[in-house]
Amino acid sequence: xxxxxxxxxxxxxxxxxxxxxxxxxxxxxxxxxxxxxxxxxxxxxxxxxxxxxxxxxxxxxxxxxxxxxxxxxxxxxxxxxxxxxxxxxxxxxxxxxxxxxxxxxxxxxxxxxxxxxxxxxxxxxxxxxxxxxxxxxxxxxxxxxxxxxxxxxxxxxxxxxxxxxxxxxxxxxxxxxxxxxxxxxxxxxxxxxxxxxxxxxxxxxxxxxxxxxxxxxxxxxxxxxxxxxxxxxxxxxxxxxxxxxxxxxxxxxxxxxxxxxxxxxxxxxxxxxxxxxxxxxx
Amino acid sequence: xxxxxxxxxxxxxxxxxxxxxxxxxxxxxxxxxxxxxxxxxxxxxxxxxxxxxxxxxxxxxxxxxxxxxxxxxxxxxxxxxxxxxxxxxxxxxxxxxxxxxxxxxxxxxxxxxxxxxxxxxxxxxxxxxxxxxxxxxxxxxxxxxxxxxxxxxxxxxxxxxxxxxxxxxxxxxxxxxxxxxxxxxxxxxxxxxxxxxxxxxxxxxxxxxxxxxxxxxxxxxxxxxxxxxxxxxxxxxxxxxxxxxxxxxxxxxxxxxxxxxxxxxxxxxxxxxxxxxxxxxx
Numbered sequence: 001x002x003x004x005x006x007x008x009x010x011x012x013x014x015x016x017x018x019x020x021x022x023x024x025x026x027x028x029x030x031x032x033x034x035x036x037x038x039x040x041x042x043x044x045x046x047x048x049x050x051x052x053x054x055x056x057x058x059x060x061x062x063x064x065x066x067x068x069x070x071x072x073x074x075x076x077x078x079x080x081x082x083x084x085x086x087x088x089x090x091x092x093x094x095x096x097x098x099x100x101x102x103x104x105x106x107x108x109x110x111x112x113x114x115x116x117x118x119x120x121x122x123x124x125x126x127x128x129x130x131x132x133x134x135x136x137x138x139x140x141x142x143x144x145x146x147x148x149x150x151x152x153x154x155x156x157x158x159x160x161x162x163x164x165x166x167x168x169x170x171x172x173x174x175x176x177x178x179x180x181x182x183x184x185x186x187x188x189x190x191x192x193x194x195x196x197x198x199x200x201x202x203x204x205x206x207x208x209x210x211x212x213x214x215x216x217x218x219x220x221x222x223x224x225x226x227x228x229x230x231x232x233x234x235x236x237x238x239x240x241x242x243x244x245x246x247x248x249x250x251x252x253x254x255x256x257x258x259x260x261x262x263x264x265x266x267x268x269x270x271x272x273x274x275x276x277x278x279x280x281x282x
Numbered sequence: 283x284x285x286x287x288x289x290x291x292x293x294x295x296x297x298x299x300x301x302x303x304x305x306x307x308x309x310x311x312x313x314x315x316x317x318x319x320x321x322x323x324x325x326x327x328x329x330x331x332x333x334x335x336x337x338x339x340x341x342x343x344x345x346x347x348x349x350x351x352x353x354x355x356x357x358x359x360x361x362x363x364x365x366x367x368x369x370x371x372x373x374x375x376x377x378x379x380x381x382x383x384x385x386x387x388x389x390x391x392x393x394x395x396x397x398x399x400x401x402x403x404x405x406x407x408x409x410x411x412x413x414x415x416x417x418x419x420x421x422x423x424x425x426x427x428x429x430x431x432x433x434x435x436x437x438x439x440x441x442x443x444x445x446x447x448x449x450x451x452x453x454x455x456x457x458x459x460x461x462x463x464x465x466x467x468x469x470x471x472x473x474x475x476x477x478x479x480x481x482x483x484x485x486x487x488x489x490x491x492x493x494x495x496x497x498x499x500x501x502x503x504x505x506x507x508x509x510x511x512x513x514x515x516x517x518x519x520x521x522x523x524x525x526x527x528x529x530x531x532x533x534x535x536x537x538x539x540x541x542x543x544x545x546x547x548x549x550x551x552x553x554x555x556x557x558x559x560x561x562x563x564x
Contacts, residue, residue, distance in 0.1 A: 050333030050362075051395045058484070058492040080332075080396075084479045085493065110408060112527055113333045114362075126392060126476050158540065165532055187536045189528040194408050197366045202340070210340040211367065238540075240532035245394055246471040250447055250522035254469045258440065258520075 009096035009160055011035040012086050012124070016046045016079045016103065016116025019066060023102035026145035027134060028067060030152045031099065034160060038095070039067055040086035042116075043074035047105070049116040051123070052078045061085055079120035087127065097159055098124035101134035102148050108135075108173045108227040108237055109193035109219065118171055122243055125169035130159055132169075137231060138176040147179040151236045155185075171239040175231055185236035191226035193219040291378035291442055293317040294368050294406070298328045298361045298385065298398025301348060305384035308427035309416060310349060312434045313381065316442060320377070321354035322368035324361060324398075329387070331398040333405070334360045343367055361402035369409065379441055380406035383416035384430050390417075390455045390509040390519055391475035391501065400453055404525055407451035412441055414451075419513060420458040429461040433518045437467075453521040457513055467518035473508035475501040 011031065015024040019041035028037060043062065060076040073090060075082045079100065087094055103117040112118045117133045124131035132155055136148045151174050159168070171190075175182055195215035202210055219228045227237035293313065297306040301323035310319060325344065342358040355372060357364045361382065369376055385399040394400045399415045406413035414437055418430045433456050441450070453472075457464055477497035484492055501510045509519035 045338070048335045048337045050331070050335070050401065052332040052334040053330045053396055053495060055330045055495055056327070058494050059481070060490075060492055081495070084495065085481060088479050088481050089483070089493065110525070113404070113408075113525060114335055119332065122395070126395075162539065164535065164539075168532065169529070185540075187533055187540060189530070189533060190526050192526070197370050199341070199367060199370050201371070208342075210342055211371065212340050213335060213337055213363070213366065238536070240529040240536060241527045242529035242532070243392070243395060243527070244472050244474070245523045245525070245527070247451070247522040247524035248471070250450065250524070251469055251471060253446065254520070254522060257444065257446070258467075258469060 009035040010091065010093070011037050012083070012091065012095040012098045013037055013039045014041045014079055014082045014086070014098070014100050014120045016042065016049060016120065018042050018045045019064060019072065019074045021104060022141070022143070023104050023136065023145065026149050027099060027102045027152055030149035031156045032069070034153070034156055035096065037070050038086065038091060039070065039072035040075055040082045040090055042079060042082060043076055046078055046116045048114050049078045049119065050114050051080055051119040054078060054081050059085060061089060079116040080123045083120050083123040094127060094129050097156070098129050098131040099134065099152070099156060100131065102145055102152060103133070103135035104143060105139045106135055106137045106173055107133060107171060108231060109191040110195070112171050112190060112239070112241060118241070121169055122241065125167050126243055128166060130168040132156070132159060133171050135173045136176060137173060143176065147177060147182055148174040150179050151185060155238070167242070169241045169243070171241050173227060173231055173237045175234055175236065177234065181234060182236060183234045185238050186230040188227040188230050188237045188239050189223065189225055190239050191219055191221040191223070191228035193217065193221060193228055291317040292373065292375070293319050294365070294373065294377040294380045295319055295321045296323045296361055296364045296368070296380070296382050296402045298324065298331060298402065300324050300327045301346060301354065301356045303386060304423070304425070305386050305418065305427065308431050309381060309384045309434055312431035313438045314351070316435070316438055317378065319352050320368065320373060321349055321352065322357055322364045322372055324364060325356035325358055328360055328398045330396055331360045331401065332396050333362055333401040336360060336363050341367060343371060361398040362405045365402050365405040376409060376411050379438070380411050380413040381416065381434070381438060382413065384427055384434060385415070385417035386425065387421045388417055388419045388455055389415060389453060390513060391473040392477070394453050394472060394521070394523060400523070403451055404523065407449050408525055410448060412450040414438070414441060415453050417455045418458060419455060425458065429459060429464055430456040432461050433467060437520070449524070451523045451525070453523050455509060455513055455519045457516055457518065459516065463516060464518060465516045467520050468512040470509040470512050470519045470521050471505065471507055472521050473501055473503040473505070473510035475499065475503060475510055
């Protein structure tokens with residue numbers, strides 16, 4: 001990639017719906033004058049890939065002319081692979097900001113865990129690159145991205161301006177309404193919600209069963225600062241996300257409750273340290 | 283599945299290395315008398331799949347005779363798919379406990395995010411099923427699982443006995459030493475560590491480039507209660523994990539710092555509530 005233009009932040013854009021999805025084009029159009037944009041996105045839809053990485057087979061990277069004004073690449077891997085490849089093989093540096101989306105469909109509450117959009121952004125955050133995932137609450141191919149674009153730009157401007165903390169990762173969901181019907185954004189927590197799964201069972205021509213994953217979304221969270229609440233009340237939800245998954249409350253509890261048995265499992269005295277050179281791997 | 287035998291807890295076992303991996307057999311052997319065991323595991327290795335789910339194509343479930351004493355099934359999907367299918371189509375109920383592993387290779391620190399082993403366990407935890415992922419610090423096909431089995435049994439017994447909290451999810455990593463050289467277990471936090479990626483670049487016979495993901499593990503965390511510290515000091519690490527990824531510290535900061543601009547983005551007055559019936563999707 002060419003050297004960053006003076007004072008122009010380098011912004012990496014990716015997504016999980018694939019490089020030809022309307023959502024990534026909408027995101028690019030919304031922020032293209034805010035920095036030097038480079039796009040590296042999957043060559044096919046990768047929804048539901050979570051934080052998957054490709055380790056069993058190699059990856060391809062293909063320059064595209066889908067965004068004639070800038071450098072853009074399609075990648076054969078997952079959204080997380082795209083971020084890794086972009087840093088190592090396209091940019092040869094860390095971008096100043098990573099934007100992911102705009103996703104076709106919601107990624108609020110528990111969806112943050114399954115979402116390729118958010119995993120790409122999280123991968124950037126792990127690399128100390130400020131990152132935001134944007135998702136529009138509509139699966140429609142003809143969805144109107146204009147309100148989402150407005151908020152994508154607003155949040156991007158704030159991210160470029162504000163020094164927040166070392167690791168900034170935001171999950172932004174935008175209601176599928178016209179801009180005028182959205183009340184603003186609201187800083188939220190991830191709602192406790194989940195899917196009640198039920199698999200559709202079918203039979204192939206040879207009579208063997210197969211299953212399609214379906215499920216009903218159920219919100220268990222009544223808090224007024226949850227993302228589900230915000231979206232249901234016509235706000236854009238902004239959830240700060242972290243990748244330290246330690247449950248510190250349970251840690252404290254276990255330290256007390258499980259402590260006194262900690263060393264009882266050791267059956268024999270610990271052998272001399274010299275034996276450790278015989279370790280197979282670490 | 284047959285009805286649970288009286289007083290025997292139902293334990294679901296899964297993994298990400300596939301149903302034929304030595305690690306899942308080792309886990310089964312370690313705990314088989316502690317409950318009524320059912321195994322649903324991927325039909326092929328699924329390492330690095332993170333929290334991926336299969337939504338673009340259907341899933342297959344195949345009864346196997348790999349574990350003659352119990353019911354076992356191989357599944358064409360990801361580790362997370364296995365848990366979902368097990369609950370909905372095999373057990374027709376939630377198991378009392380879900381165990382995942384024993385993984386061939388470490389899943390400490392940031393690996394929790396990429397790990398199929400831990401994602402399967404997390405999927406169970408989201409469903410309010412207490413869950414533990416076990417990983418041995420060795421990639422070797424001939425790894426010695428005996429110390430890992432000892433601790434898998436110990437932790438499983440504790441999980442069955444103790445009522446902890448509604449959502450209990452543990453990430454347990456076991457050093458690749460003989461049992462006698464392990465000092466016990468230690469309740470830990472997830473270390474802040476990451477991979478310094480570098481892709482191997484190669485060319486196919488037609489001269490087109492392709493890339494293999496490689497990387498060097500770097501630990502940035504000096505805390506003595508991190509899992510990396512514990513493992514380096516001959517302890518089994520036990521990290522309580524949560525699936526609420528909200529960064530509450532950043533939430534507090536943003537509520538203050540971004541608040542006063544919250545509603546300025548609204549350009550027009552909010553239209554009448556009646557218009558909301560025209561929403562495309564939610």
